[in-house]
Amino acid sequence: MPEDLNWAIGGEAGDGIDSTGKIFAQALSRAGRHVFTSKDFASRIRGGYTAYKVRTSVDRVESVVDRLDILIALTERTIHENEDELHEDSVIIYDGERSTMQDVEVPGDATALEVPLKRLAEDAGGAIMLNVVALGAACEVTGFPIENLDESLQKRFGDKGEAIVENNKEAARKGQEYVREEYDEDFDYDMETTDNDYVLLNGDEAIGMGAIAAGCRFYAGYPITPATDVMEYMTGRVDQFGGKVVQAEDELSAINMALGAARAGARAMTATSGPGIDLMTETFGLVATSETPLVICDVMRSGPSTGMPTKQEQGDLNMTLYGGHGEIPRFVVAPTTVSECFWKTVEAFNLAEKYQTPVFLVSDLAMAVTEQTFAPETFDMDEVEIDRGKVVDENDIDAWLDEKGRFQAHFAAADGVSPRAFPGTTDGAHMTTGLEHDELGRRTEDTDVRIEQVDKRQRKVETAREQEDFDYREFGDSDADTLVISWGSNEGALREGLTLLEEDGYDVRFISVPYIFPRPDLTEEIEAAEDVIVVECNATGQFADIIEHDVLERVQRINKYNGVRFKADELATEIKQTLDTPAEATQ
Amino acid sequence: MSSDVRFTDFKSDKQPTWCPGCGDFGTMNGMMKALAETGNDPDNTFIVAGIGCSGKIGTYMHSYALHGVHGRALPVGIGVKMANPDLEVMVSGGDGDGYSIGAGHFIHAVRRNVDMSYVVMDNRIYGLTKGQASPTSREDFETSTSPEGPNQPPVNPKALALASGATFIAQSFSSNAQRHAEIVQQAVEHDGFGFVNVYSPCVTFNDVDTYDYFRDAIVDLDETDHDPSNRDQAKDKILESDKEYMGVLYQDEDSVPFEEREGVEGSMAEIPDGAPEGAMDLVREFY
Numbered sequence: 001m002p003e004d005l006n007w008a009i010g011g012e013a014g015d016g017i018d019s020t021g022k023i024f025a026q027a028l029s030r031a032g033r034h035v036f037t038s039k040d041f042a043s044r045i046r047g048g049y050t051a052y053k054v055r056t057s058v059d060r061v062e063s064v065v066d067r068l069d070i071l072i073a074l075t076e077r078t079i080h081e082n083e084d085e086l087h088e089d090s091v092i093i094y095d096g097e098r099s100t101m102q103d104v105e106v107p108g109d110a111t112a113l114e115v116p117l118k119r120l121a122e123d124a125g126g127a128i129m130l131n132v133v134a135l136g137a138a139c140e141v142t143g144f145p146i147e148n149l150d151e152s153l154q155k156r157f158g159d160k161g162e163a164i165v166e167n168n169k170e171a172a173r174k175g176q177e178y179v180r181e182e183y184d185e186d187f188d189y190d191m192e193t194t195d196n197d198y199v200l201l202n203g204d205e206a207i208g209m210g211a212i213a214a215g216c217r218f219y220a221g222y223p224i225t226p227a228t229d230v231m232e233y234m235t236g237r238v239d240q241f242g243g244k245v246v247q248a249e250d251e252l253s254a255i256n257m258a259l260g261a262a263r264a265g266a267r268a269m270t271a272t273s274g275p276g277i278d279l280m281t282e283t284f285g286l287v288a289t290s291e292t293p294l295v296i297c298d299v300m301r302s303g304p305s306t307g308m309p310t311k312q313e314q315g316d317l318n319m320t321l322y323g324g325h326g327e328i329p330r331f332v333v334a335p336t337t338v339s340e341c342f343w344k345t346v347e348a349f350n351l352a353e354k355y356q357t358p359v360f361l362v363s364d365l366a367m368a369v370t371e372q373t374f375a376p377e378t379f380d381m382d383e384v385e386i387d388r389g390k391v392v393d394e395n396d397i398d399a400w401l402d403e404k405g406r407f408q409a410h411f412a413a414a415d416g417v418s419p420r421a422f423p424g425t426t427d428g429a430h431m432t433t434g435l436e437h438d439e440l441g442r443r444t445e446d447t448d449v450r451i452e453q454v455d456k457r458q459r460k461v462e463t464a465r466e467q468e469d470f471d472y473r474e475f476g477d478s479d480a481d482t483l484v485i486s487w488g489s490n491e492g493a494l495r496e497g498l499t500l501l502e503e504d505g506y507d508v509r510f511i512s513v514p515y516i517f518p519r520p521d522l523t524e525e526i527e528a529a530e531d532v533i534v535v536e537c538n539a540t541g542q543f544a545d546i547i548e549h550d551v552l553e554r555v556q557r558i559n560k561y562n563g564v565r566f567k568a569d570e571l572a573t574e575i576k577q578t579l580d581t582p583a584e585a586t587q
Numbered sequence: 588m589s590s591d592v593r594f595t596d597f598k599s600d601k602q603p604t605w606c607p608g609c610g611d612f613g614t615m616n617g618m619m620k621a622l623a624e625t626g627n628d629p630d631n632t633f634i635v636a637g638i639g640c641s642g643k644i645g646t647y648m649h650s651y652a653l654h655g656v657h658g659r660a661l662p663v664g665i666g667v668k669m670a671n672p673d674l675e676v677m678v679s680g681g682d683g684d685g686y687s688i689g690a691g692h693f694i695h696a697v698r699r700n701v702d703m704s705y706v707v708m709d710n711r712i713y714g715l716t717k718g719q720a721s722p723t724s725r726e727d728f729e730t731s732t733s734p735e736g737p738n739q740p741p742v743n744p745k746a747l748a749l750a751s752g753a754t755f756i757a758q759s760f761s762s763n764a765q766r767h768a769e770i771v772q773q774a775v776e777h778d779g780f781g782f783v784n785v786y787s788p789c790v791t792f793n794d795v796d797t798y799d800y801f802r803d804a805i806v807d808l809d810e811t812d813h814d815p816s817n818r819d820q821a822k823d824k825i826l827e828s829d830k831e832y833m834g835v836l837y838q839d840e841d842s843v844p845f846e847e848r849e850g851v852e853g854s855m856a857e858i859p860d861g862a863p864e865g866a867m868d869l870v871r872e873f874y
Contacts (some may be wrong), residue, residue: 386861
């Protein structure tokens with residue numbers, strides 16, 4: 001048998017698939033086993049097909065595979081949907097007494113266990129517990145100690161009273177006993193437990209937790225799949241630390257509220273998914289031009305338009321990288337694992353405040369809904385560092401006042417980063433705007449000031465390139481001729497894929513890139529490789545495009561952005577100067 | 588220190604580029620007077636503005652200010668106030684900014700009832716884009732984009748506000764300096780969302796809703812037996828389409844601001860140097 005076990009429960013939305021799966025995943029996690037979950041779900045509240053899948057092992061698991069060992073099928077469709085993943089040792093648990101399941105044909109050589117789930121649940125106190133009966137049956141098949149399930153049931157139903165918990169424990173035992181008594185088979189599964197303590201959480205929860213740890217106190221958002229979990233996580237929890245979540249009337253409002261809160265000095269965030277990012281785009285430029293620190297999280301799903309709201313895609317990269325009219329200095333950070341969702345969120349807040357500009361935190365559906373086990377110290381809060389950047393207060397604001405005593409909120413500092421005074425700071429009153437402005441924040445159309453402010457804002461990116469460590473993560477054989485590059489949630493699947501390739505004699509170097517902009521320079525790595533493959537969940541290869549662009553020999557450029565069109569004599573002069581300057585000097 | 592603050596302290600040294608005679612001068616002066624009268628100073632005041640002639644106000648006033656994008660000033664103001672309830676937040680907008688592109692935000696800002704004031708400079712025209720119909724333009728008002736008039740009734744923002752659960756609705760006229768400043772002051776002092784629609788005539792593009800028109804048409808509620816605490820009376824006044832009222836139309840004295848109901852206490856700007864105390868409990872929840 002393989003070291004890991006793949007388990008699933010499937011049925012219709014509304015059947016309690018999610019909570020049952022979660023109960024099982026938590027039981028495994030508490031039993032010291034690693035867990036990696038995934039979901040198949042449709043964009044509907046009731047009906048349709050939905051499944052919760054759990055991959056578990058005593059070793060770390062970081063991806064899903066095409067193999068299903070135990071399947072709890074609440075509907076016949078569940079079996080068909082997963083047919084390709086079943087094998088000769090697979091076990092299917094279903095209620096053969098249900099009218100819709102009486103003629104079920106189990107595909108291939110898989111073992112079918114007919115368990116009267118509903119009847120046994122009723123015996124234990126209520127038909128509603130039929131899923132738990134199935135969990136008990138699964139415990140018997142897999143040799144998983146049912147006591148671990150008890151703890152998980154306690155956690156799930158504790159709020160509803162001890163009687164409910166006891167009934168559920170009883171339901172699980174009825175399932176276990178039924179299989180033990182009716183099926184005298186030696187199921188070839190043995191689920192070892194360990195003494196390890198793990199926590200189990202998904203990418204959205206990790207982002208929310210990271211935000212609170214990083215001092216985020218204001219969150220405004222609008223519900224949208226698959227970003228809603230971030231908002232739901234923060235609701236109630238951020239309040240305990242003096243913060244607030246506001247459900248806005250739309251995404252335009254959400255990002256503007258977050259902007260207002262950030263302007264008032266709070267660490268603020270909004271999160272959304274593709275269609276919501278479209279609406280927020282209007283405000284990207286305002287965030288950048290007013291030099292407001294803001295974390296904007298995009299948990300991607302299949303687009304364009306409303307696309308497939310419950311399916312995976314990494315199609316918004318260009319949107320976060322280029323979205324918004326005009327030119328917007330920004331950072332785009334894309335966590336590659338669930339735990340990195342936590343750490344990159346912390347980093348996003350620091351980047352936002354250090355450089356006073358929007359930071360896009362790009363995650364995706366696969367990461368958002370995947371629950372994974374971690375040692376708690378993976379999220380060691382003592383390691384969280386906060387850097388608020390150049391905040392000035394009453395004591396040092398004098399250095400930033402002009403000769404008339406006015407605060408220079410957009411001072412054209414050499415590193416591109418101006419001082420920042422939270423409202424309420426004495427002598428710090430200042431205006432800021434999305435209009436081009438001078439150092440005091442006042443509107444201007446002066447061509448020199450325009451250039452000064454554009455350059456100043458763009459310098460932040462250069463400063464960050466120098467000061468920050470926008471590095472990649474590397475796996476596999478660093479001398480291999482084949483280089484695979486990826487970003488976002490593909491990392492886990494690629495790492496496991498790499499070991500499969502190694503078994504087949506392929507040497508591969510794998511680079512996982514968590515920083516989209518600024519990003520690590522991969523020129524050397526690409527030039528050293530014979531084959532370069534970029535892996536991403538989209539149709540056009542958005543990241544491949546920018547990587548290709550990076551390694552092209554650079555064209556020389558003439559740029560003008562003071563608000564005035566090109567003039568003939570000016571262009572002739574510029575071109576002459578460009579031609580007379582060695583190309584490398586202009587790079 | 589606040590007692591030393593004069594309304595001119597809220598004035599910046601930037602000369603307004605509004606047309607000579609524009610109603611917005613008076614509207615702004617009233618806002619500055621109201622802020623000074625209520626004991627605020629520029630360092631604890633945050634002005635948010637949208638786009639249009641009204642949007643320029645942050646530049647001409649001296650305070651913390653943000654001039655945002657078209658129609659979105661209210662959400663910004665809400666964010667500021669939620670993050671720091673100690674700040675005095677005043678939002679300024681125009682009839683286009685507030686009742687057209689920002690109409691959705693207006694309704695929700697009203698029902699959210701955050702403790703801030705919203706002063707709308709209503710000139711019944713798009714001024715800065717040079718004379719197109721606005722949501723409050725009269726049905727037959729001829730403009731460059733509505734040669735025969737918009738052919739649809741104007742928005743009644745006070746009715747929208749009342750229907751949305753407003754706790755303070757007032758109307759003012761920029762040219763009546765004293766009354767205007769008093770009305771805005773009442774909005775600032777109100778515990779909740781203080782909404783003031785200000786007739787602020789556009790002398791360049793609107794030759795119908797002029798100073799003369801408003802002077803003749805306006806009825807001061809203080810000179811009537813209007814009871815602002817009576818919602819039904821307020822409703823009747825607000826729905827009288829042929830009347831232009833000045834004063835507080837409706838005020839709910841029992842209003843409790845959103846941030847108070849939500850239990851927001853003090854500024855969110857101060858955070859610890861590292862993760863907050865007890866943060867490991869957030870991790871333990873996932874056992």
